[in-house]
Amino acid sequence: MPSTITPEAVETTVRDTLAQFGPEASDITYDATFEQLDVDSLDLAELSQVIEDEYGVKLKGDDVGKIKTVGDAVDLVVSKA
């Protein structure tokens, strides 16, 4: 059963997932850019898969290509709910 989508829950999932890719948890703020965090396109592909597993939301490569910040990722997932 997918988890319920709330902005808070999604933000937690995004932060926890990104933290596994290397950046310091404290640096992963809502406004932090993926460039600052050294999060690359393959990291975002992995994040998309975690989101799909957790929330049943399928993110397309096109959509993921446009997002630049942690907040963008959260907003994108919430907008697809």
Add this chain to the structure above:
Amino acid sequence: MTRPENATAIVTGASRGIGAAIAVALAQDGWKVGVNYRADADGAARTVAAIEEAGGQALAVQGDVADANGMADALFERVEAELGPVLALVNNAGVRADGLAISLEDDDWTRVIDTNLTSAFRLTRRALRPMVKARFGRVINVASVVGPRANAGQANYAAAKAGLIGMTKTVATEVARRGVTVNAVAPGFIDTDMTSDVPDAVIEAVPARRAGKPEEVAAAVRFLASDEAGYVTGTTVFVDGGMSA
């Protein structure tokens, strides 16, 4: 990066020929092996028996790789459940439907591209996810000397195999930083059922003046799957007695 414990390999088209030899060779290196086959259940059972007799673990799994409808998921889920995490994929299944381009039917074109190229992409896509997560993986595509080289009567086969080599290079660069390598092996004229109708005269075009053995191709795959090959990616190893030289 070393291979995690319990690591399992899937070899498609492993009921006979090169695929069977690859399955056996990987098992000798300690891989558990999912032996995929389409029609030859007896052949797949022989491959499994050979592996088990040598003290290895294997499972025969039927499935036509050209089937787009969830075949990749079904194959992986069964092998993951019964053997372990799939951290090596050998895309070996292949078919031929020869004819000069001037008279090659659409069906023969499509069937060869679907089985030899599209299926390899689908299985690779399915395989990469857990490999990227595990920070270890080996994808090995069995291409051919036909593709890099011309072979009249095999426009479809050459296109598929050249496509495999192109796909190998690009996917390799996408996942290299996760410890996942993607390589191709390009056999030349190998003595199998699939080449039994090839005229002996072809041997004269081989500098080594003999057909290769499936085990000689398998040895290259075994190396590419090993920990020692962790820095080898995006390349094609020709096992062809010098044909492509």
